[in-house]
């Protein structure tokens with residue numbers, strides 16, 4: 039279809055498997071042709087055909103996996119089981135191909151002398167790294183060990199996750215005396231009674247899943263019970279029983295180091311950070327410590343404030359870690375109370391979306407035009423065309439906003455088709471934002487919470503990153519950027535969502551059309567500064583712990599608990615706060631790809647706050663600033679050095695100051 043739009047009206051669930059099979063066949067034929075090429079390798083005869091070798095396979099996959107998340111039927115679930123091994127097959131067919139690696143290596147060895155553009159160099163570097171980190175440079179013996187390590191790490195990862203899950207599921211706090219549950223809200227008590235019944239227990243049952251655990255710590259008046267719940271949560275994987283994860287952690291860390299060493303890196307963190315914006319573990323570490331410096335004193339002030347409440351109530355005890363949520367909740371009611379139900383009438387989905395379009399249209403010189411003739415995969419999906427100032431087509435934008443039974447929870451942005459522009463062929467992207475908001479009725483529009491409104495702006499930020507891209511090669515186009523960069527483009531939009539002057543331009547009462555009152559805006563802003571010392575300390579603490587784990591060069595005498603305690607002491611951590619995740623249940627890094635990468639959230643936050651600060655200085659809706667952001671950030675994907683691009687936009691290195699102020703850590 040025109041501009042890469044997808045003919046959803048012609049696609050049946052039965053079509054995917056034959057299309058994937060044909061796609062895989064074409065991919066293999068394309069790879070064979072590159073490998074068999076008799077000419078000396080060039081970017082044009084090696085990398086460019088690699089960029090397009092999976093065109094059919096990739097296009098079908100993108101449509102298929104997107105729809106798996108929103109509208110899967112039984113046949114699609116069956117198809118997925120067969121499709122995932124095909125993905126693996128395709129990957130190894132490309133990245134285990136020795137003939138192709140030989141060509142890439144020859145290009146890479148001469149990267150500065152073969153007349154490549156900056157973008158082409160970035161693309162070549164990415165292919166090279168992908169092959170090398172897959173073991174392409176290793177001799178036979180090392181390769182065998184490499185495969186062994188990967189297999190063992192796969193096993194350990196599953197064991198770690200299962201221990202976590204099993205131990206969390208096994209834990210239950212059973213209370214039979216209602217007097218001990220004073221303070222808990224009615225809905226929590228009801229849920230706990232149902233839980234007890236399901237387990238064949240008397241009274242009430244509580245677990246360490248967050249929806250149960252957090253309200254328990256916030257509201258239960260009984261200190262002993264809070265202590266039990268607190269300790270149960272934080273000791274997961276650390277009870278010296280069949281679910282213990284300490285030995286697993288040690289082995290994972292040892293294997294990761296061995297893998298990094300095999301590939302020529304000094305530590306696992308060095309290996310992981312090389313192709314991130316931060317580039318080195320030290321850069322990430324320094325930034326975390328800069329935030330830590332301000333977060334810790336703020337957390338201490340919060341602790342002292344809560345101690346005062348305890349003293350005033352005649353508590354006669356020192357605040358402990360399991361008291362934090364309880365007294366923080368009291369403090370919140372005193373100082374930061376915000377009735378969410380007063381806000382929602384001002385945040386109808388239509389108004390919020392108009393607000394997000396208004397910001398982007400003003401800043402980036404683009405236009406969103408509703409289109410009604412594009413085929414959609416579900417009747418509730420809406421479609422827009424994103425046009426440049428001169429009326430030329432930039433992208434199709436699909437929004438799929440409402441909850442339905444087949445849709446996965448959460449919110450996300452993805453591509454249906456990629457952008458590219460090389461070898462005489464080009465295509466603009468098609469992008470979708472998926473959310474789970476309430477379905478409007480005849481009398482009520484879909485009304486959002488403030489968090490939901492931020493989500494609309496957040497995902498729209500990812501969408502803009504995808505839609506405005508002006509790269510040549512899919513490998514570096516749009517949101518194909520590292521973790522520590524990609525969230526800047528989404529998170530920055532959230533600043534406009536909650537800025538007072540912007541709120542006045544889109545947050546209108548759905549019935550009366552009145553703009554949101556100043557008093558409500560003020561309350562909203564004030565509530566944003568609640569408990570930020572605590573939140574920052576537990577988050578930065580976890581990120582530092584992750585980095586420390588992966589910066590070691592020897593794990594022979596490694597003892598996890600000793601190690602965690604040493605890091606706490608080094609940081610001057612206060613006993614009233616723990617790392618958000620202790621090692622033995624730190625799923626992000628031991629069962630996920632965020633290892634040596636948990637810092638990314640904070641890194642990106644520093645960027646988005648600092649970038650937004652630029653708009654604050656030059657004008658929130660200043661088109662010149664907007665265009666500078668568009669040209670240097672939104673259009674560039676990862677086609678150039680990301681820090682260089684950032685500097686070109688900002689005029690200086692990113693500073694932590696705006697982020698610290700935004701979190702209320704400095705004035």
Ligand SMILES: [Zn+2]
Pocket residue numbers: 496500525528
């Ligand atoms: Zn995001």
